[in-house]
Amino acid sequence: MSENNLYSAFETEIVVRPDDIDMNNHVHNSRYFDYVLAARYDQMTRCYKMSMDEFIARGFGWVVTGCTMHFKRPMMLGDTAIVKTQIKTLRTNGVDVMFDIIRKATGKICVDGIFEYTMINLQTQRAEKIPQDIIEKYSI
Numbered sequence: 001m002s003e004n005n006l007y008s009a010f011e012t013e014i015v016v017r018p019d020d021i022d023m024n025n026h027v028h029n030s031r032y033f034d035y036v037l038a039a040r041y042d043q044m045t046r047c048y049k050m051s052m053d054e055f056i057a058r059g060f061g062w063v064v065t066g067c068t069m070h071f072k073r074p075m076m077l078g079d080t081a082i083v084k085t086q087i088k089t090l091r092t093n094g095v096d097v098m099f100d101i102i103r104k105a106t107g108k109i110c111v112d113g114i115f116e117y118t119m120i121n122l123q124t125q126r127a128e129k130i131p132q133d134i135i136e137k138y139s140i
Contacts, residue, residue: 008140009086010047012039013104016079026074032111033067036099039083050137059122066116073110080104090138093127094118
Protein backbone atom coordinates (compact mmCIF):
# COMPACT_ATOMS: atom_id res chain seq x y z
CA MET A 1 0.00 0.00 0.00
CA SER A 2 1.54 3.28 -1.01
CA GLU A 3 1.17 5.95 1.61
CA ASN A 4 -1.49 8.55 0.98
CA ASN A 5 -0.78 11.70 2.95
CA LEU A 6 -4.38 12.89 2.86
CA TYR A 7 -5.91 10.12 4.97
CA SER A 8 -4.81 8.18 8.05
CA ALA A 9 -3.89 4.49 7.98
CA PHE A 10 -5.27 2.16 10.66
CA GLU A 11 -4.44 -1.38 11.75
CA THR A 12 -6.46 -4.28 13.13
CA GLU A 13 -5.05 -7.65 14.22
CA ILE A 14 -6.83 -10.87 13.28
CA VAL A 15 -5.70 -14.34 14.37
CA VAL A 16 -6.00 -17.06 11.71
CA ARG A 17 -8.51 -19.64 12.88
CA PRO A 18 -8.89 -23.32 11.94
CA ASP A 19 -12.01 -22.60 9.88
CA ASP A 20 -9.99 -20.13 7.75
CA ILE A 21 -7.77 -22.94 6.45
CA ASP A 22 -8.41 -24.64 3.09
CA MET A 23 -7.42 -28.06 1.74
CA ASN A 24 -3.96 -26.72 0.86
CA ASN A 25 -3.34 -26.01 4.57
CA HIS A 26 -3.30 -22.22 4.22
CA VAL A 27 -5.87 -19.43 4.50
CA HIS A 28 -8.52 -19.72 1.81
CA ASN A 29 -8.51 -16.75 -0.55
CA SER A 30 -12.10 -15.78 0.33
CA ARG A 31 -11.16 -15.33 4.00
CA TYR A 32 -8.89 -12.39 3.15
CA PHE A 33 -12.03 -10.59 1.95
CA ASP A 34 -13.57 -11.28 5.37
CA TYR A 35 -10.43 -10.04 7.15
CA VAL A 36 -10.64 -6.65 5.42
CA LEU A 37 -14.37 -6.32 6.12
CA ALA A 38 -13.84 -7.22 9.80
CA ALA A 39 -11.00 -4.69 10.07
CA ARG A 40 -13.08 -1.92 8.51
CA TYR A 41 -15.96 -2.72 10.87
CA ASP A 42 -13.57 -2.47 13.85
CA GLN A 43 -11.97 0.72 12.53
CA MET A 44 -15.33 2.43 11.93
CA THR A 45 -15.95 2.45 15.68
CA ARG A 46 -12.44 2.61 17.07
CA CYS A 47 -10.76 4.99 14.62
CA TYR A 48 -13.43 6.97 12.78
CA LYS A 49 -15.71 7.19 15.85
CA MET A 50 -18.81 6.24 13.86
CA SER A 51 -19.94 2.63 14.23
CA MET A 52 -21.92 0.67 11.67
CA ASP A 53 -24.85 0.84 14.11
CA GLU A 54 -24.78 4.65 13.76
CA PHE A 55 -24.90 4.37 9.96
CA ILE A 56 -27.85 1.98 10.20
CA ALA A 57 -29.68 4.27 12.65
CA ARG A 58 -29.37 7.06 10.07
CA GLY A 59 -30.70 4.78 7.33
CA PHE A 60 -27.34 4.20 5.62
CA GLY A 61 -25.31 1.13 4.78
CA TRP A 62 -22.13 0.27 2.88
CA VAL A 63 -21.84 -2.21 0.03
CA VAL A 64 -18.74 -3.49 -1.72
CA THR A 65 -18.95 -2.50 -5.38
CA GLY A 66 -15.47 -3.63 -6.40
CA CYS A 67 -12.41 -5.37 -5.05
CA THR A 68 -8.94 -6.16 -6.34
CA MET A 69 -6.60 -8.47 -4.39
CA HIS A 70 -3.00 -9.44 -5.07
CA PHE A 71 -1.93 -12.66 -3.33
CA LYS A 72 1.80 -12.60 -2.55
CA ARG A 73 2.35 -15.36 0.03
CA PRO A 74 0.09 -17.67 2.05
CA MET A 75 -0.88 -17.30 5.69
CA MET A 76 -1.12 -20.38 7.90
CA LEU A 77 -2.95 -21.55 11.00
CA GLY A 78 -1.63 -19.71 14.04
CA ASP A 79 -0.47 -16.65 12.09
CA THR A 80 -1.65 -13.24 13.17
CA ALA A 81 -2.66 -10.91 10.36
CA ILE A 82 -2.26 -7.18 10.64
CA VAL A 83 -4.88 -5.64 8.37
CA LYS A 84 -3.79 -2.12 7.50
CA THR A 85 -6.29 0.07 5.67
CA GLN A 86 -6.25 3.61 4.36
CA ILE A 87 -8.75 5.61 2.35
CA LYS A 88 -7.33 6.30 -1.10
CA THR A 89 -10.26 8.26 -2.52
CA LEU A 90 -13.35 9.76 -0.96
CA ARG A 91 -16.05 9.93 -3.64
CA THR A 92 -19.48 11.63 -3.64
CA ASN A 93 -21.17 8.38 -2.65
CA GLY A 94 -18.34 6.11 -1.58
CA VAL A 95 -14.76 5.42 -0.64
CA ASP A 96 -11.89 3.49 -2.17
CA VAL A 97 -9.85 1.79 0.56
CA MET A 98 -6.33 0.45 0.05
CA PHE A 99 -5.28 -2.45 2.25
CA ASP A 100 -2.33 -4.64 3.18
CA ILE A 101 -2.65 -7.92 5.05
CA ILE A 102 0.68 -8.47 6.78
CA ARG A 103 1.99 -11.55 8.62
CA LYS A 104 2.77 -10.08 12.05
CA ALA A 105 5.68 -12.44 12.76
CA THR A 106 7.62 -11.45 9.63
CA GLY A 107 6.23 -8.04 8.70
CA LYS A 108 5.78 -9.31 5.13
CA ILE A 109 2.74 -8.49 3.02
CA CYS A 110 0.66 -11.56 2.18
CA VAL A 111 -2.16 -9.81 0.32
CA ASP A 112 -2.76 -6.24 -0.80
CA GLY A 113 -5.34 -4.47 -2.89
CA ILE A 114 -8.24 -2.07 -2.88
CA PHE A 115 -11.91 -2.20 -1.95
CA GLU A 116 -14.51 0.10 -3.46
CA TYR A 117 -17.41 0.81 -1.10
CA THR A 118 -20.61 2.67 -1.96
CA MET A 119 -22.87 4.17 0.69
CA ILE A 120 -26.53 3.28 0.17
CA ASN A 121 -29.88 4.37 1.52
CA LEU A 122 -31.20 1.27 3.31
CA GLN A 123 -34.81 1.97 2.30
CA THR A 124 -34.22 2.50 -1.42
CA GLN A 125 -31.08 0.30 -1.70
CA ARG A 126 -29.62 2.98 -3.98
CA ALA A 127 -26.39 4.93 -3.75
CA GLU A 128 -26.59 7.91 -1.43
CA LYS A 129 -24.50 11.07 -1.31
CA ILE A 130 -22.27 10.99 1.77
CA PRO A 131 -23.35 13.73 4.22
CA GLN A 132 -20.78 16.37 5.14
CA ASP A 133 -20.51 15.28 8.80
CA ILE A 134 -19.55 11.75 7.69
CA ILE A 135 -17.02 13.13 5.18
CA GLU A 136 -15.43 15.06 8.06
CA LYS A 137 -15.18 11.91 10.23
CA TYR A 138 -13.55 9.96 7.37
CA SER A 139 -11.16 12.78 6.43
CA ILE A 140 -8.77 12.22 9.31
